[in-house]
Amino acid sequence: MRYSPRNNIGVTMSEGLRTAVLIPCYNEETAITQVINDFRRALPDALIYVYDNNSKDRTIEVARESGAIVRLEPLQGKGNVVRRMFADIESDIYVLVDGDATYDAASAPTMIKTLLENQLDMVNGARITQIEEAYRAGHRFGNWMLTSMVSLIFGNRFKDMLSGYRVFSRRYVKSFPALASGFETETELTVHALHLRMPTAEVETPYKDRPVGSLSKLSTFKDGFRILWMILVLIKEEKPMPFFSLIAAVLALGSITLMLPVLYEYFETGLVPRLPTAILSMSLMTVGFLSFACGLILDTVTRGRNEMKRMRYLNIPVTQR
Numbered sequence: 001m002r003y004s005p006r007n008n009i010g011v012t013m014s015e016g017l018r019t020a021v022l023i024p025c026y027n028e029e030t031a032i033t034q035v036i037n038d039f040r041r042a043l044p045d046a047l048i049y050v051y052d053n054n055s056k057d058r059t060i061e062v063a064r065e066s067g068a069i070v071r072l073e074p075l076q077g078k079g080n081v082v083r084r085m086f087a088d089i090e091s092d093i094y095v096l097v098d099g100d101a102t103y104d105a106a107s108a109p110t111m112i113k114t115l116l117e118n119q120l121d122m123v124n125g126a127r128i129t130q131i132e133e134a135y136r137a138g139h140r141f142g143n144w145m146l147t148s149m150v151s152l153i154f155g156n157r158f159k160d161m162l163s164g165y166r167v168f169s170r171r172y173v174k175s176f177p178a179l180a181s182g183f184e185t186e187t188e189l190t191v192h193a194l195h196l197r198m199p200t201a202e203v204e205t206p207y208k209d210r211p212v213g214s215l216s217k218l219s220t221f222k223d224g225f226r227i228l229w230m231i232l233v234l235i236k237e238e239k240p241m242p243f244f245s246l247i248a249a250v251l252a253l254g255s256i257t258l259m260l261p262v263l264y265e266y267f268e269t270g271l272v273p274r275l276p277t278a279i280l281s282m283s284l285m286t287v288g289f290l291s292f293a294c295g296l297i298l299d300t301v302t303r304g305r306n307e308m309k310r311m312r313y314l315n316i317p318v319t320q321r
Contacts, residue, residue, distance in 0.1 A: 006026055017319065019046035019112070020091035023068070024081040029057040031101035031211045036066040038105035039097070043112075049089060050099065051081045059099075078114055079180035079188070080092045085266035086173045092319050094173050098164040100210050103127075107205035111167040114201050119318060121172040121198040124190075125165030127207035150187065153235055153242075154194040161190045162227070165205060172198065175313040191234050195306070196313055240302055241284055242294030251288030255281045 022037045025032060036048055050063040050070045063070045073084045082096070093112055097103050103125065110124045164186065172193065180188045193200050236243045250265040258281040266272055 014167050017092040017116075019093040019095065019099065020045055020109060021046050021048045021095045021108075022082075022085045022089065023048065023050045023097055024053060024073075024078055024079075024085070025050055025055060025063070025099040025283050026053040027055045027057050027059060028099040029055070029059045029062050032059055032063050032068075032099050033066045034101045035097070035099050035105070036063065036068050038101075039095070039108065040067070042108045043095070046095070047091070049085065053077070053081050053246065060253050075181070077181040077183075079178065079182050079185035082180075082185050082189075083178035086176055086178055092170050094168040094170070096164070096166045096168065102210055103165040104206040104208070107165075107203065108167070110220040111203050111205075114203055115167050115169060116319070118201065119199065120201055121169045122189075122193045122200045123167040124160065124200065124202045125163050125167075125205040126158070126160040126202045127163055127165075128204050129207035146187070146224075146231065149228075149231055150190060150194070153231075153239060154191055157194060158190060160202070162186045169319040170231050171313060171318060173318040174316050175309065177309075180230060182226055184227045187227050187230045188234070191231075191238065195238050196310060198313075230288075238302065238306075240298035241295045244291045244298065248288040248292040248295070251284045251291060255284035255288065258284070 003211065010236075021043060023032070023035060032050065035048070039046065039048055046244065048068045050059075050068040051073050052060050052070060053073050054076055059298070060070055060072075071084075071088070073081045085096075086094075093115065095108055095112070097105075107125060111125060114120065115123045132159075143160065143162045146306075150161055151158070175196075176189070176192055178188070192198075236292070258277055262272060262274055262278045262281065265274070272278055
C-alpha cells in the first residue's frame with residue numbers, strides 16, 4: 001500500500017493496479033471537460049476513457065483536447081456503450097460515471113478503497129442532494145418505486161439502483177452479460193450483482209445540478225417504462241418459478257371465479273345452461289397448469305445457466321490490493 005503523492009485526498013491506493021474511468025457520452029460538450037479534470041485530480045493514476053455515442057455537438061473534440069482517450073460507439077443507447085466499454089478495456093478497477101458533471105469525482109477514491117479493502121465486486125454511489133433541479137421529484141419517485149421492486153424480488157441491498165456512478169472489479173466487468181441497450185442498463189448492472197450474490201456495498205456521494213447548457217437525456221416516462229419492462233424481463237429470466245406461478249395463480253383464480261356460478265346452477269338444477277362459461281373456465285385452468293409447468297421447467301434450466309454464470313465469474317481472478 002502507498003499514498004499517491006499526487007492524490008490530495010489522502011486515500012490509500014493499491015500499487016500496481018490499473019484503474020480506468022469510463023465515461024459514456026452523448027452531447028456533453030458543456031460538461032465533459034469538468035468531468036475529465038475532476039477525475040484526473042481525484043485519480044491521477046487512472047486512464048480516462050470517453051466513449052461518444054453519436055454526439056451532434058463537439059463532445060469528441062473537447063474530450064480529446066482535455067486529454068481523455070476517446071472512442072466511438074455507433075449503436076445508440078447507454079447500454080450499448082457500456083457493453084462496448086466493458087468488452088474493450090482491460091483494467092483491474094473500473095469507475096463508471098456519467099459525463100454530465102453531476103457526480104462527485106472526489107468520492108471515487110473512497111469508493112475504490114471500499115472495493116479493495118473489503119474485496120468487493122461493485123460499489124454503488126448512492127446520490128444525496130438537496131437541489132431539486134438536480135434530482136427531480138418524478139425521478140426520485142420512479143427510482144424509489146423501481147428500486148423497491150428489485151429489492152423485493154432480488155434482495156434489499158441498494159437504496160439507489162439507478163445511480164450512474166459505480167466502481168467495479170475486473171471479475172464483475174468481465175462476467176457481466178450486458179444485454180440492455182438504453183438507460184435500463186443500470187437495472188441490469190444491479191440485478192447481475194444481486195442474482196450472483198456478489199459482495200457489494202453502497203457509498204453515499206453528493207449529487208450536483210448539471211452545468212448551464214447541459215440537458216438531461218433521460219425521459220421520465222419513456223425510460224421509466226423501459227426500466228420497468230427490463231425488471232419484468234429479468235424476473236422472468238432469473239426467477240421463472242415465481243413469475244409463472246403468479247400467472248398460474250391468477251388464471252386459476254379467474255377459472256374458479258367463473259366456474260362457481262356454473263357449479264351452483266348444476267347442483268341446483270342438474271343443468272349447465274352457460275356452457276361457454278364452463279369451457280372458458282376449464283381453458284383458463286388448463287393454461288394455468290401449463291404456466292406452472294413452464295415455471296418448473298424453466299426453473300431447472302435457469303439453475304443450470306446460473307451455475308455456468310457463477311463458474312465463469314469464479315474463473316476470473318480476484319482484484320487484490
